[in-house]
Amino acid sequence: MKTLNDFNFKNKKALIRVDFNVPLDANFKVTDATRIQAAKPTIIKILEDGGSCVLMSHLGRPKGVQEEFSLKHIVSKVEDIIGVETQFVNNCVGEDVEQAVANLEPGKILILENLRFHEEETKGDKGFAEQLSKLGDIYVNDAFGTAHRAHASTTVVAQFFTENKCFGYLLEQEIKSIEKVMKTGEKPVLAVLGGAKVSSKITIIENILDKVDHLIIGGGMSFTFAKANGGKVGDSICEDDKIPLALDILKQAKEKNVQIHLPVDVKAADKFDNNANTQICDINNIPDGWQGLDAGPKSLEQFKDVVLESKTILWNGPLGVFEMENFANGTVELGNFIAEATKNGAFSLVGGGDSVAAVKQFGFEDKVSYVSTGGGAMLESLEGKTLPGIAAILE
Numbered sequence: 247m248k249t250l251n252d253f254n255f256k257n258k259k260a261l262i263r264v265d266f267n268v269p270l271d272a273n274f275k276v277t278d279a280t281r282i283q284a285a286k287p288t289i290i291k292i293l294e295d296g297g298s299c300v301l302m303s304h305l306g307r308p309k310g311v312q313e314e315f316s317l318k319h320i321v322s323k324v325e326d327i328i329g330v331e332t333q334f335v336n337n338c339v340g341e342d343v344e345q346a347v348a349n350l351e352p353g354k355i356l357i358l359e360n361l362r363f364h365e366e367e368t369k370g371d372k373g374f375a376e377q378l379s380k381l382g383d384i385y386v387n388d389a390f391g392t393a394h395r396a397h398a399s400t401t402v403v404a405q406f407f408t409e410n411k412c413f414g415y416l417l418e419q420e421i422k423s424i425e426k427v428m429k430t431g432e433k434p435v436l437a438v439l440g441g442a443k444v445s446s447k448i449t450i451i452e453n454i455l456d457k458v459d460h461l462i463i464g465g466g467m468s469f470t471f472a473k474a475n476g477g478k479v480g481d482s483i484c485e486d487d488k489i490p491l492a493l494d495i496l497k498q499a500k501e502k503n504v505q506i507h508l509p510v511d512v513k514a515a516d517k518f519d520n521n522a523n524t525q526i527c528d529i530n531n532i533p534d535g536w537q538g539l540d541a542g543p544k545s546l547e548q549f550k551d552v553v554l555e556s557k558t559i560l561w562n563g564p565l566g567v568f569e570m571e572n573f574a575n576g577t578v579e580l581g582n583f584i585a586e587a588t589k590n591g592a593f594s595l596v597g598g599g600d601s602v603a604a605v606k607q608f609g610f611e612d613k614v615s616y617v618s619t620g621g622g623a624m625l626e627s628l629e630g631k632t633l634p635g636i637a638a639i640l641e
């Protein structure tokens with residue numbers, strides 16, 4: 247695996263695919279610069295070597311050229327964060343851009359205009375990728391968030407750099423974190439899968455059964471399993487058509503020696519509302535008209551034991567409807583357990599959509615080992631897929 251440290255960038259121009267798809271307010275000010283911060287180590291290494299950085303990214307989902315999606319809005323933020331003069335060019339291919347790159351001095355940054363102003367980007371157009379490839383001596387991919395897309399700038403461009411291509415520090419860290427869970431992690435390895443539906447996590451569950459010792463299934467997904475086991479789940483979210491699948495997963499887990507932990511009790515509500523009436527119920531005995539919206543106290547006690555004895559932990563998906571204050575406790579407590587296990591030396595990776603949102607919302611970001619920057623890319627990695635953006639560097 248070729249990484250930044252395999253190269254010296256002195257007098258070289260690095261063409262870096264970053265993920266600067268950041269949120270902007272009505273005045274086009276960046277409201278969350280996490281993604282720019284995340285690319286900083288890569289940019290600094292190249293500049294300190296004596297190279298220059300040509301940064302390319304997408305922003306939003308423009309239809310053709312749309313001013314509001316221009317990357318010019320983020321230039322001053324990049325300059326603030328990196329602390330280096332940053333230029334901007336209002337296209338990402340063509341003669342003017344090539345000239346701007348030719349004029350770029352070592353130690354300086356040039357940001358190209360939004361790649362998605364050209365439809366060839368998302369189509370993975372080879373000619374467009376070739377034009378991009380003229381803009382650097384070494385191609386660096388540091389955008390995990392788009393690594394599952396075979397776009398021109400994330401994948402196709404790499405074929406024009408036979409040797410001179412590598413992962414940036416951020417992408418390297420993402421890959422190593424996933425490997426730690428899926429391949430090299432210290433045992434016991436635990437995965438906590440929560441969220442709404444079995445159907446959206448099924449490929450992950452099937453893939454992960456070969457990698458883990460323990461699997462906690464929480465959130466809305468757990469009711470399909472409880473019903474499959476003969477339980478009465480009231481009005482809880484449940485996919486009846488996935489009951490045979492749930493039974494098959496339980497059987498496979500037994501064969502593979504994976505211990506599955508389901509909630510034993512839940513906080514049930516008489517409607518899907520933060521102010522609903524609530525009661526704690528056995529998960530297998532939820533009255534009609536009531537739905538489980540969070541893990542109950544006995545479940546959390548059991549989950550705590552499993553988390554604290556694990557040495558490698560993957561967390562994807564909340565244990566309840568954490569967006570509502572009265573049903574956030576299970577997710578917050580799980581975060582506390584994982585934070586404690588991490589403090590005791592476990593490696594913990596949080597990835598994929600809503601668990602990342604929960605971790606940020608409840609302040610666990612610095613208390614776990616790694617929070618992934620890619621939603622879809624993380625989910626596809628956990629499903630065992632090879633991401634095209636990663637494969638393109640390895641080829």
Ligand code: AMP
Nearest residue numbers: 441442465466538539563566567568600
């Ligand atoms: P996912 O995107 O599949 O990870 O699902 C995340 C969503 O699952 C969140 O919006 C949660 O509110 C929701 N969720 C978690 N537990 C439950 C539950 N018991 N009933 C309904 N929705 C749930």
